[in-house]
Amino acid sequence: MSLYKPRRAVLYVPASHQKALAKSTTLHPDAIIYDLEDSVAPEIKQQARENLRRHFQEQGQVTITQAIRINSLSTEWGQDDLRLAARLRVQAVVLPKAETPQQIIDVARQLDHDDAPENLEIWAMIETPRGILNADEIARLAQKSAARLKCFIIGTNDIALSTGVKTTNQRSALLPWMMQVILAARAGGIDVLDGVYNNFQDQAGFAAECEQGAILGFDGKTLIHPSQIETALNSYSSTAEEAAWANQVIAAFNLPENAGKGAISLNGTMVEQLHIRQAERILKRIPKSVKRFSD
Numbered sequence: 508m509s510l511y512k513p514r515r516a517v518l519y520v521p522a523s524h525q526k527a528l529a530k531s532t533t534l535h536p537d538a539i540i541y542d543l544e545d546s547v548a549p550e551i552k553q554q555a556r557e558n559l560r561r562h563f564q565e566q567g568q569v570t571i572t573q574a575i576r577i578n579s580l581s582t583e584w585g586q587d588d589l590r591l592a593a594r595l596r597v598q599a600v601v602l603p604k605a606e607t608p609q610q611i612i613d614v615a616r617q618l619d620h621d622d623a624p625e626n627l628e629i630w631a632m633i634e635t636p637r638g639i640l641n642a643d644e645i646a647r648l649a650q651k652s653a654a655r656l657k658c659f660i661i662g663t664n665d666i667a668l669s670t671g672v673k674t675t676n677q678r679s680a681l682l683p684w685m686m687q688v689i690l691a692a693r694a695g696g697i698d699v700l701d702g703v704y705n706n707f708q709d710q711a712g713f714a715a716e717c718e719q720g721a722i723l724g725f726d727g728k729t730l731i732h733p734s735q736i737e738t739a740l741n742s743y744s745s746t747a748e749e750a751a752w753a754n755q756v757i758a759a760f761n762l763p764e765n766a767g768k769g770a771i772s773l774n775g776t777m778v779e780q781l782h783i784r785q786a787e788r789i790l791k792r793i794p795k796s797v798k799r800f801s802d
């Protein structure tokens with residue numbers, strides 16, 4: 508079984524926002540994406556890279572996953588961003604506006620060329636009409652380890668912009684596209700993260716969107732503000748009840764009298780062999796009562 512990497516709460520930190528950069532070392536999401544793309548104005552791209560270089564130099568020991576969102580390789584900044592990510596030895600490069608498998612391959616080749624560590628991952632943002640239509644073809648790349656592809660992130664703000672769809676009414680108009688991207692990720696065997704919730708002062712609305720995302724099957728949510736971390740961690744963790752059920756299922760199938768059985772009765776409900784896999788999945792999601800490994 509591959510190592511479970513929690514990506515329940517994944518916070519963007521603009522590389523141009525000095526106070527946010529400083530604050531990021533005090534926060535405990537599962538992962539941080541240091542952004543060089545859309546939260547950084549064109550005139551200060553170079554300065555933002557410099558900020559990141561200094562930030563990584565000065566930070567102490569880090570226990571959470573760190574990623575850098577680069578500008579697309581088709582922009583004038585993409586190559587420099589990618590070279591910096593390889594040098595800073597982050598765990599992942601986030602590629603915005605991914606639309607074709609070739610774009611992922613190009614990033615992977617450049618990382619190889621820049622001697623990036625073999626386990627440096629690529630997370631691809633699916634956030635354009637073409638990207639959604641090609642999500643299956645892109646996710647198939649994950650079968651080749653050389654492609655480094657481990658995760659999709661849905662970019663709901665960009666999808667709304669490029670399609671004209673409204674994000675109101677519990678994102679009902681976006682649902683078919685979100686499900687299409689989730690399905691493609693699952694068929695390819697990679698993780699998939701929900702988009703951001705812009706109104707960071709609306710805690711109730713944010714919590715509702717986290718619950719919705721968890722029901723849809725996302726692995727976690729991307730965040731824009733520290734105040735969103737705790738809610739996202741909770742929404743994407745197993746509950747104590749789920750963990751108890753999972754332990755019971757595994758214990759029941761381990762009983763000698765159930766050896767070799769495909770379906771058994773547990774507390775008056777049928778459970779099948781497939782529920783063992785579901786139970787294992789639940790147990791891999793750190794329960795709410797347990798704090799992060801590093802705490």
Ligand code: COA
Nearest residue numbers: 519520521524526527528530531542545546703731732733
């Ligand atoms: N990461 C780390 N720290 C952050 C942060 C973030 N994303 N957003 C805010 N903070 C910090 C602030 O620096 C401030 O720190 P302080 O306590 O040392 O003063 C504190 O959290 C409170 O912030 P607040 O005053 O409420 O917000 P702000 O006006 O500083 O920032 C935004 C608001 C929206 C500009 C900011 O949250 C942000 O830039 N978010 C990310 C945007 C982004 O990356 N977009 C691209 C992906 S969608």
Ligand code: MG
Nearest residue numbers: 545634662665
């Ligand atoms: Mg975007």
